[in-house]
Amino acid sequence: MxxxxxxxxxxxxxxxxxxxxxxxxxxxxxxxxxxxxxxxxQSQPAQAIQTKTVGNDTIHLTKAKVVGQILNVEFVAVPPKAPDGKYDYFAGSSHKLADFDYIDKTTSKKITLLQDENGKYMADPINNTHHKEIRIPGSTRHPLTISLKFPAPPETSPTITIDFPNIGSFESVPVSR
Incomplete structure (x- = not known):
């Protein structure tokens, strides 16, 4: 049983x-x-390495990573939120690509953006009219990713300072490899 x-x-x-x-x-x-x-x-500042606020707009530095001999840097520009919780418009701004650079803390050298064989800056999004600046259009109502490519700092440089024209410097940014 x-x-x-x-x-x-x-x-x-x-x-x-x-x-x-x-x-x-x-x-x-x-x-x-x-x-x-x-x-x-993606729009949370918790993912940002550093953040700058200009007016009501916010710029997050989200990446500084070396791949091969290239330093890939990404920023996310975030417009303010409207009272209904949706994104409002950016104030709109232009940033000359010739003014983007980083300073290698180890060598104290200023390094500018890479350019291709035709002299076009390795950045996105580039203003289609002049090809010499990044434009954050005032008509944009969503976060905008800005990608920049620089020559890589030496492996002996664990941090750099990145200059974003008209926004400010992002100090002691750790470089991942």
């Missing part, structure tokens, strides 16, 4: 295994919420 009772318990336990299938069905729902989190996190 005890064996029959154990066999009956085992039979009941077997149907319990398919009950895990609905739990797996719940997992995609929680996965969906995880997918939404990174989108919201």
């Amino acid at each position: 005890h064996l029959t009772a154990l066999a009956a318990c085992q039979k009941e336990a077997t149907p319990a295994a398919p009950a895990q299938a609905p739990q797996q069905a719940v997992a995609p729902t929680s996965g969906e919420s995880l997918i939404r989190e990174p989108v919201a996190a």
Whole structure:
């Protein structure tokens, strides 16, 4: 009789295994919420290495990483939020590419943006009219990523100071490799 009772318990336990299938069905729902989190996190200053505020606009330095012989730097310009919680318009600004640079703390040298063989700066987004500046249009109502490429600092330089024209200096920025 005890064996029959154990066999009956085992039979009941077997149907319990398919009950895990609905739990797996719940997992995609929680996965969906995880997918939404990174989108919201892109505008969060917590991801920023450093932040500058100019008027109501905010500039986040989000990346300073060497790949090969190139230092890739990224900023995210974030417009202010309107009372309804949506993004408002940027104030609008232009920044000359010739004025972007970084200072290597180890060598005390000023390093300017890379240019291709035609003299075009390695940056994005570049103003299509002059190809000499980055323009943050006043009509933009969403965060805007600004990408810059510089010659890489030597491996002996763990930090640099990045100059963003009309915004300011981002001091002692750690360089990742």
